[in-house]
Amino acid sequence: MFENEKLTLGVFLLAISEGIYYTFKARDYVYMEDYMIHISLLTMVIFQTFFLHVFLIEPTQQKRKNRVLLFLYGILIGLPIYYFIIHPQYTFHDAQLLIEQKEKVELPNKDNVEKFNADDFGWKDAKKVPTHGNKELYFIAAIKDENILYYTFNPRTGEYSSSNLEQPHETNPE
Structure with missing residues (x-):
C-alpha cells in the first residue's frame, strides 16, 4: 500500500x-x-x-x-x-529577429514604442492570429520608410508574408 x-x-x-x-x-x-x-x-x-x-x-x-x-x-x-x-520551430522572438534582418525593418521596442500608437496600430497587443487551417500564426508589426507593415509568420515553417494592411505612419499631433 x-x-x-x-x-x-x-x-x-x-x-x-x-x-x-x-x-x-x-x-x-x-x-x-x-x-x-x-x-x-x-x-x-x-x-x-x-x-x-x-x-x-x-x-x-x-x-x-x-x-x-x-x-x-x-x-x-x-x-x-x-x-x-x-512545438513550433521558431519562437516569437526568433520570428521578429528574422523579419527584422531580412526585411530591414524597425520593430517595436521600449525606445520607439511611440511610433506604434493605437490609431495606426489597431492590433497593438495581438501577437498571433488564427488561420483557415486552424493553425495560429505570429502577427508582427514593423516600420519601414515611415509605413507600418504587418507580417504573419508561420512558426512551424519559417514562412512569412507582409499583409496588405500597410498604411502611412503619422505621429499624433498632441
Whole structure:
C-alpha cells in the first residue's frame, strides 16, 4: 500500500512539474494552440491522481489503481515526446529577429514604442492570429520608410508574408 502511495505522489509531482515547464516554455511561443493540449491532459492527470488517492484505497481496488497509475505515467512520459515533436520551430522572438534582418525593418521596442500608437496600430497587443487551417500564426508589426507593415509568420515553417494592411505612419499631433 505504501509503495502505491509513492507512485501516486510521483504522478502528481511529475504532472505539476511538467505543467510548470510547459507554462514557462509556452511564453516563448506566445501560447500557441498546441500548449492547450498539454495543459488539458496534465489537468486531467492531476484530477485523476487526486481521485485515486482519495477514493481508491481499499485493497480490492489496488489492481485497478495500479493500472490507472501505469496509464497516467504513460501519458506523462508521452507528453514531453509529443511536445518536442510538435512545438513550433521558431519562437516569437526568433520570428521578429528574422523579419527584422531580412526585411530591414524597425520593430517595436521600449525606445520607439511611440511610433506604434493605437490609431495606426489597431492590433497593438495581438501577437498571433488564427488561420483557415486552424493553425495560429505570429502577427508582427514593423516600420519601414515611415509605413507600418504587418507580417504573419508561420512558426512551424519559417514562412512569412507582409499583409496588405500597410498604411502611412503619422505621429499624433498632441
